[in-house]
Amino acid sequence: TIFTRLQQALDPAAAISTQDLAGRRVVITAGPTREALDPVRYLSNHSSGKMGYALAAACAARGAQVTLVSGPVALATPPGVARVDVLSACEMLAAVEAALPCELFIGCAAVADYRAASVAEHKLKKGDDTSGMTLELVRNPDIVATVAARSERPFCVGFAAETQALETHAGDKLSRKRLDLIVANDVSQAGLGFGSDDNAATLLWREADAVRRQALPPQPKTALATAILDHLVTRLP
Amino acid sequence: TIFTRLQQALDPAAAISTQDLAGRRVVITAGPTREALDPVRYLSNHSSGKMGYALAAACAARGAQVTLVSGPVALATPPGVARVDVLSACEMLAAVEAALPCELFIGCAAVADYRAASVAEHKLKKGDDTSGMTLELVRNPDIVATVAARSERPFCVGFAAETQALETHAGDKLSRKRLDLIVANDVSQAGLGFGSDDNAATLLWREADAVRRQALPPQPKTALATAILDHLVTRLP
Numbered sequence: 001t002i003f004t005r006l007q008q009a010l011d012p013a014a015a016i017s018t019q020d021l022a023g024r025r026v027v028i029t030a031g032p033t034r035e036a037l038d039p040v041r042y043l044s045n046h047s048s049g050k051m052g053y054a055l056a057a058a059c060a061a062r063g064a065q066v067t068l069v070s071g072p073v074a075l076a077t078p079p080g081v082a083r084v085d086v087l088s089a090c091e092m093l094a095a096v097e098a099a100l101p102c103e104l105f106i107g108c109a110a111v112a113d114y115r116a117a118s119v120a121e122h123k124l125k126k127g128d129d130t131s132g133m134t135l136e137l138v139r140n141p142d143i144v145a146t147v148a149a150r151s152e153r154p155f156c157v158g159f160a161a162e163t164q165a166l167e168t169h170a171g172d173k174l175s176r177k178r179l180d181l182i183v184a185n186d187v188s189q190a191g192l193g194f195g196s197d198d199n200a201a202t203l204l205w206r207e208a209d210a211v212r213r214q215a216l217p218p219q220p221k222t223a224l225a226t227a228i229l230d231h232l233v234t235r236l237p
Numbered sequence: 238t239i240f241t242r243l244q245q246a247l248d249p250a251a252a253i254s255t256q257d258l259a260g261r262r263v264v265i266t267a268g269p270t271r272e273a274l275d276p277v278r279y280l281s282n283h284s285s286g287k288m289g290y291a292l293a294a295a296c297a298a299r300g301a302q303v304t305l306v307s308g309p310v311a312l313a314t315p316p317g318v319a320r321v322d323v324l325s326a327c328e329m330l331a332a333v334e335a336a337l338p339c340e341l342f343i344g345c346a347a348v349a350d351y352r353a354a355s356v357a358e359h360k361l362k363k364g365d366d367t368s369g370m371t372l373e374l375v376r377n378p379d380i381v382a383t384v385a386a387r388s389e390r391p392f393c394v395g396f397a398a399e400t401q402a403l404e405t406h407a408g409d410k411l412s413r414k415r416l417d418l419i420v421a422n423d424v425s426q427a428g429l430g431f432g433s434d435d436n437a438a439t440l441l442w443r444e445a446d447a448v449r450r451q452a453l454p455p456q457p458k459t460a461l462a463t464a465i466l467d468h469l470v471t472r473l474p
Contacts, residue, residue, distance in 0.1 A: 039425060040282045041282045131376070133374045134371055139368070
């Protein structure tokens with residue numbers, strides 16, 4: 001409203017209390033998943049969870065009812081957010097499905113694409129040979145694509161962390177996973193992305209059969225979360 | 238000495254300042270190693286580094302000159318300890334060899350047995366098939382066995398984290414890796430071992446062609462570090 005915009009212009013801090021997500025149910029995934037190989041070993045990735053936690057905090061501050069499904073991270077739960085801790089991709093999908101229905105789903109977690117075909121009950125012993133070993137992996141569920149494929153689906157936002165051909169790969173994911181918006185970021189840039197407090201991103205979405213883009217410059221992940229939500233609220237049904 | 242023992246009996250806090258490792262050079266490894274699969278994914282394990290850090294702190298408090306070669310952990314460097322941070326097993330071995338010679342080597346790190354045969358420069362893309370993938374792994378160097386195999390070797394202490402047949406596996410490692418002492422612990426017991434503040438252990442060593450054992454009951458890792466050093470100082474050359 002004009003009143004809200006005037007209020008924000010006069011007092012920037014009041015922007016925090018903009019309640020443009022009031023009453024909306026939001027489910028967000030964050031952090032890495034950890035896929036056990038045996039009782040002590042696992043496959044994982046460098047996701048710190050900071051981006052997903054910043055989004056959860058920003059959604060809650062704007063009035064949303066937020067469930068944050070989180071992989072193992074070293075972060076405090078944002079105020080007003082309901083957090084569900086999980087380890088593996090399969091556990092994360094189950095927790096997301098238990099939190100549905102919702103109006104907005106943001107899949108920000110760096111879900112491991114693969115898990116071990118079989119998890120050893122006891123610690124794997126090295127053989128006598130010094131040659132090596134072969135680890136058989138099976139595909140994990142694609143959580144954001146699974147949510148987007150439901151008949152009663154929320155507005156679905158995915159993330160694409162790439163090290164090359166950013167927009168090609170992200171545009172492909174947007175179509176293939178039937179997402180409403182994808183946030184693409186280049187994790188090969190020093191000081192941005194994984195583990196960092198800062199990030200840059202390109203938003204990609206489909207409008208009238210064309211892929212549209214909006215670049216968001218390098219900034220703290222908290223500010224980037226606000227910029228992403230500013231875009232989102234204009235497009236939520 | 239009698240004087241030291243009387244002093245300890247009269248003032249237990251003075252035990253901390255027992256300088257029975259004064260002037261000794263000690264190298265300790267701690268924490269997990271992290272083996273990159275590509276720029277974002279890795280193989281690792283649940284080691285918290287607490288046991289190795291407790292040993293480093295205890296050695297330094299007893300007067301030793303300590304180099305702590307540490308994998309990625311969320312722990313503060315103990316006072317008086319020189320810390321070298323590494324990620325992979327190969328980096329850890331190089332850092333250990335750079336810190337030699339020493340009189341006591343304690344290999345407490347949970348070194349990954351395997352690393353990827355080739356590390357992808359860019360993030361691996363999933364194929365179109367939904368079947369799975371095969372990860373080719375090669376054996377990592379065995380750091381404690383490498384140190385123990387040197388012609389001018391320190392007193393070598395290894396750790397064995399097992400989930401079954403604890404003493405058989407640990408006794409086998411003692412002989413095969415030519416260690417002077419092995420600290421065996423059962424990581425399948427809830428509340429002990431990986432990530433926990435407490436641990437129990439069995440010390441195994443060879444004496445007159447027989448394997449001798451000493452059980453150390455469940456206790457805080459700081460106390461366990463002291464118990465291990467109390468045993469060690471009686472056997473250092």
